[in-house]
Amino acid sequence: DTAVSQTPKYLVTQMGNDKSIKCEQNLGHDTMYWYKQDSKKFLKIMFSYNNKELIINETVPNRFSPKSPDKAHLNLHINSLELGDSAVYFCASSREADPEGRGYTFGSGTRLTVV
Amino acid sequence: KQEVTQIPAALSVPEGENLVLNCSFTDSAIYNLQWFRQDPGKGLTSLLLIQSSQREQTSGRLNASLDKSSGRSTLYIAASQPGDSATYLCAVRPGNTGKLIFGQGTTLQVKP
Numbered sequence: 001d002t003a004v005s006q007t008p009k010y011l012v013t014q015m016g017n018d019k020s021i022k023c024e025q026n027l028g029h030d031t032m033y034w035y036k037q038d039s040k041k042f043l044k045i046m047f048s049y050n051n052k053e054l055i056i057n058e059t060v061p062n063r064f065s066p067k068s069p070d071k072a073h074l075n076l077h078i079n080s081l082e083l084g085d086s087a088v089y090f091c092a093s094s095r096e097a098d099p100e101g102r103g104y105t106f107g108s109g110t111r112l113t114v115v
Numbered sequence: 116k117q118e119v120t121q122i123p124a125a126l127s128v129p130e131g132e133n134l135v136l137n138c139s140f141t142d143s144a145i146y147n148l149q150w151f152r153q154d155p156g157k158g159l160t161s162l163l164l165i166q167s168s169q170r171e172q173t174s175g176r177l178n179a180s181l182d183k184s185s186g187r188s189t190l191y192i193a194a195s196q197p198g199d200s201a202t203y204l205c206a207v208r209p210g211n212t213g214k215l216i217f218g219q220g221t222t223l224q225v226k227p
Contacts, residue, residue: 044217045214048213050213055213056212101165104149108157109157109158111156
Protein backbone atom coordinates (compact mmCIF):
# COMPACT_ATOMS: atom_id res chain seq x y z
CA ASP A 1 0.00 0.00 0.00
CA THR A 2 1.23 3.48 -0.82
CA ALA A 3 1.12 5.48 2.36
CA VAL A 4 2.76 7.51 5.07
CA SER A 5 3.60 5.20 7.96
CA GLN A 6 4.61 6.37 11.40
CA THR A 7 5.55 4.44 14.51
CA PRO A 8 4.72 4.04 17.28
CA LYS A 9 0.99 4.75 17.30
CA TYR A 10 0.97 5.33 21.05
CA LEU A 11 3.80 6.44 23.31
CA VAL A 12 3.53 6.86 27.08
CA THR A 13 6.66 8.03 28.85
CA GLN A 14 7.88 9.86 31.91
CA MET A 15 9.01 13.44 32.10
CA GLY A 16 12.69 13.89 31.33
CA ASN A 17 12.93 10.89 29.01
CA ASP A 18 14.14 11.00 25.41
CA LYS A 19 11.98 9.42 22.71
CA SER A 20 11.83 9.09 18.92
CA ILE A 21 9.01 8.80 16.41
CA LYS A 22 9.70 7.35 13.00
CA CYS A 23 8.06 8.17 9.68
CA GLU A 24 8.35 6.66 6.23
CA GLN A 25 6.58 7.42 2.95
CA ASN A 26 6.56 5.34 -0.21
CA LEU A 27 4.70 7.86 -2.36
CA GLY A 28 7.80 9.25 -4.06
CA HIS A 29 7.20 12.66 -2.49
CA ASP A 30 10.14 15.02 -2.09
CA THR A 31 8.92 16.90 0.98
CA MET A 32 8.06 15.60 4.44
CA TYR A 33 6.60 17.35 7.48
CA TRP A 34 5.89 17.02 11.16
CA TYR A 35 2.71 18.57 12.53
CA LYS A 36 1.52 18.79 16.12
CA GLN A 37 -2.15 18.56 17.08
CA ASP A 38 -2.82 20.00 20.52
CA SER A 39 -5.56 19.17 23.00
CA LYS A 40 -7.93 21.56 21.20
CA LYS A 41 -7.36 19.60 17.99
CA PHE A 42 -5.52 22.50 16.33
CA LEU A 43 -2.88 21.37 13.82
CA LYS A 44 0.31 23.36 13.42
CA ILE A 45 3.44 22.69 11.42
CA MET A 46 6.68 22.00 13.26
CA PHE A 47 9.21 21.08 10.59
CA SER A 48 9.52 20.55 6.86
CA TYR A 49 12.25 18.74 4.93
CA ASN A 50 12.73 18.83 1.18
CA ASN A 51 15.10 16.19 -0.22
CA LYS A 52 16.70 15.77 3.22
CA GLU A 53 17.18 19.50 3.69
CA LEU A 54 15.45 21.40 6.50
CA ILE A 55 13.33 24.19 5.00
CA ILE A 56 10.85 25.04 7.75
CA ASN A 57 11.44 25.19 11.50
CA GLU A 58 8.49 26.86 13.18
CA THR A 59 9.77 28.16 16.54
CA VAL A 60 9.96 24.69 17.99
CA PRO A 61 12.07 24.18 21.16
CA ASN A 62 15.58 22.85 20.60
CA ARG A 63 14.58 19.69 22.44
CA PHE A 64 12.88 18.64 19.21
CA SER A 65 15.29 17.49 16.52
CA PRO A 66 14.13 16.11 13.18
CA LYS A 67 16.39 13.85 11.16
CA SER A 68 15.97 12.89 7.52
CA PRO A 69 18.37 10.09 6.44
CA ASP A 70 16.81 10.09 2.97
CA LYS A 71 13.85 11.71 1.30
CA ALA A 72 11.55 8.81 2.19
CA HIS A 73 12.18 9.05 5.94
CA LEU A 74 11.75 11.80 8.51
CA ASN A 75 12.19 10.94 12.17
CA LEU A 76 11.50 13.15 15.19
CA HIS A 77 13.63 12.91 18.31
CA ILE A 78 12.50 14.64 21.48
CA ASN A 79 14.85 15.20 24.41
CA SER A 80 13.93 15.87 28.04
CA LEU A 81 10.22 15.38 27.53
CA GLU A 82 7.86 17.76 29.34
CA LEU A 83 4.20 17.45 30.26
CA GLY A 84 3.35 20.09 27.65
CA ASP A 85 4.73 17.89 24.89
CA SER A 86 1.72 15.62 25.24
CA ALA A 87 -0.10 15.80 21.91
CA VAL A 88 -0.69 13.89 18.69
CA TYR A 89 2.18 14.19 16.24
CA PHE A 90 1.45 13.71 12.56
CA CYS A 91 3.91 13.02 9.79
CA ALA A 92 2.94 14.06 6.27
CA SER A 93 4.39 14.24 2.78
CA SER A 94 3.77 16.06 -0.48
CA ARG A 95 5.44 17.22 -3.66
CA GLU A 96 7.04 20.65 -3.55
CA ALA A 97 5.65 21.36 -7.00
CA ASP A 98 2.14 19.96 -7.23
CA PRO A 99 0.64 20.81 -10.63
CA GLU A 100 -1.62 17.75 -10.54
CA GLY A 101 -3.11 18.79 -7.23
CA ARG A 102 -2.33 15.61 -5.31
CA GLY A 103 -1.86 17.54 -2.08
CA TYR A 104 -0.72 16.23 1.25
CA THR A 105 -0.88 12.68 2.59
CA PHE A 106 -0.87 12.30 6.36
CA GLY A 107 0.19 9.44 8.57
CA SER A 108 -2.17 8.06 11.19
CA GLY A 109 -0.53 9.96 14.05
CA THR A 110 1.44 9.19 17.20
CA ARG A 111 -0.33 9.97 20.46
CA LEU A 112 2.38 11.00 22.94
CA THR A 113 1.49 11.13 26.61
CA VAL A 114 4.06 12.44 29.06
CA VAL A 115 3.39 11.54 32.71
CA LYS B 116 0.23 36.40 8.01
CA GLN B 117 -2.22 33.81 6.70
CA GLU B 118 -5.03 32.85 9.06
CA VAL B 119 -7.74 30.26 8.41
CA THR B 120 -11.10 30.28 10.14
CA GLN B 121 -13.84 27.68 10.00
CA ILE B 122 -17.46 28.31 10.86
CA PRO B 123 -19.38 26.79 12.53
CA ALA B 124 -17.19 25.02 15.10
CA ALA B 125 -19.83 22.32 15.52
CA LEU B 126 -22.91 21.27 13.61
CA SER B 127 -25.60 18.70 14.30
CA VAL B 128 -28.07 17.78 11.57
CA PRO B 129 -30.62 15.01 10.92
CA GLU B 130 -29.75 12.40 8.34
CA GLY B 131 -30.57 13.34 4.76
CA GLU B 132 -29.94 17.06 5.07
CA ASN B 133 -27.72 18.96 2.69
CA LEU B 134 -25.17 21.08 4.52
CA VAL B 135 -22.42 23.63 3.97
CA LEU B 136 -19.20 24.03 5.91
CA ASN B 137 -17.40 27.34 5.63
CA CYS B 138 -13.71 28.21 5.53
CA SER B 139 -12.23 31.69 5.22
CA PHE B 140 -8.62 32.79 4.81
CA THR B 141 -6.98 36.19 5.11
CA ASP B 142 -4.42 36.14 2.27
CA SER B 143 -5.63 35.33 -1.23
CA ALA B 144 -2.13 34.38 -2.43
CA ILE B 145 -2.59 30.66 -2.05
CA TYR B 146 -1.15 27.69 -3.96
CA ASN B 147 -4.09 25.43 -3.18
CA LEU B 148 -6.71 24.61 -0.55
CA GLN B 149 -7.35 21.13 0.79
CA TRP B 150 -10.28 19.73 2.76
CA PHE B 151 -9.65 16.84 5.15
CA ARG B 152 -11.76 14.62 7.32
CA GLN B 153 -10.61 13.42 10.75
CA ASP B 154 -12.44 10.70 12.65
CA PRO B 155 -11.96 10.57 16.46
CA GLY B 156 -8.54 9.23 17.36
CA LYS B 157 -7.59 8.82 13.71
CA GLY B 158 -5.44 10.51 11.11
CA LEU B 159 -6.44 12.93 8.37
CA THR B 160 -8.08 11.72 5.18
CA SER B 161 -7.90 14.02 2.18
CA LEU B 162 -11.32 14.75 0.68
CA LEU B 163 -10.79 17.37 -2.00
CA LEU B 164 -8.06 19.72 -3.17
CA ILE B 165 -8.72 22.87 -5.16
CA GLN B 166 -5.87 24.48 -7.06
CA SER B 167 -5.63 28.27 -6.95
CA SER B 168 -6.73 28.43 -10.60
CA GLN B 169 -9.84 26.29 -10.01
CA ARG B 170 -13.29 27.25 -8.75
CA GLU B 171 -14.57 23.91 -7.52
CA GLN B 172 -13.96 20.18 -7.19
CA THR B 173 -16.44 17.36 -6.76
CA SER B 174 -16.19 13.85 -5.38
CA GLY B 175 -19.37 11.85 -4.91
CA ARG B 176 -21.66 13.70 -2.50
CA LEU B 177 -18.97 16.30 -1.76
CA ASN B 178 -18.43 19.56 -3.59
CA ALA B 179 -15.81 22.13 -2.61
CA SER B 180 -15.72 25.66 -4.00
CA LEU B 181 -13.04 28.32 -3.89
CA ASP B 182 -13.36 32.09 -4.20
CA LYS B 183 -9.85 33.47 -3.80
CA SER B 184 -10.83 37.11 -4.16
CA SER B 185 -13.14 36.92 -1.15
CA GLY B 186 -10.92 34.47 0.75
CA ARG B 187 -13.58 31.79 1.05
CA SER B 188 -14.11 28.10 0.45
CA THR B 189 -17.16 25.99 1.13
CA LEU B 190 -17.59 22.25 1.46
CA TYR B 191 -21.05 21.10 0.45
CA ILE B 192 -22.21 17.68 1.62
CA ALA B 193 -25.33 16.37 -0.06
CA ALA B 194 -27.76 13.95 1.55
CA SER B 195 -25.78 13.62 4.76
CA GLN B 196 -25.41 10.20 6.42
CA PRO B 197 -24.43 9.16 9.97
CA GLY B 198 -21.14 7.93 8.52
CA ASP B 199 -20.31 11.53 7.60
CA SER B 200 -19.95 12.35 11.30
CA ALA B 201 -16.38 13.56 11.81
CA THR B 202 -14.30 16.72 12.09
CA TYR B 203 -13.75 18.51 8.79
CA LEU B 204 -10.58 20.52 8.41
CA CYS B 205 -9.79 23.19 5.86
CA ALA B 206 -6.11 23.86 5.10
CA VAL B 207 -4.50 26.47 2.91
CA ARG B 208 -1.11 26.09 1.27
CA PRO B 209 0.35 29.59 0.90
CA GLY B 210 1.92 30.49 -2.40
CA ASN B 211 5.51 30.72 -1.23
CA THR B 212 5.85 27.69 1.01
CA GLY B 213 4.88 24.04 1.16
CA LYS B 214 3.37 24.15 4.63
CA LEU B 215 -0.35 23.92 5.30
CA ILE B 216 -2.17 26.36 7.55
CA PHE B 217 -5.20 24.76 9.15
CA GLY B 218 -8.48 26.05 10.41
CA GLN B 219 -9.72 24.73 13.74
CA GLY B 220 -12.23 22.46 12.13
CA THR B 221 -15.98 21.89 12.10
CA THR B 222 -17.20 18.90 14.07
CA LEU B 223 -20.20 17.41 12.30
CA GLN B 224 -22.73 15.05 13.82
CA VAL B 225 -25.35 13.49 11.57
CA LYS B 226 -28.16 11.92 13.56
CA PRO B 227 -30.02 8.87 12.24
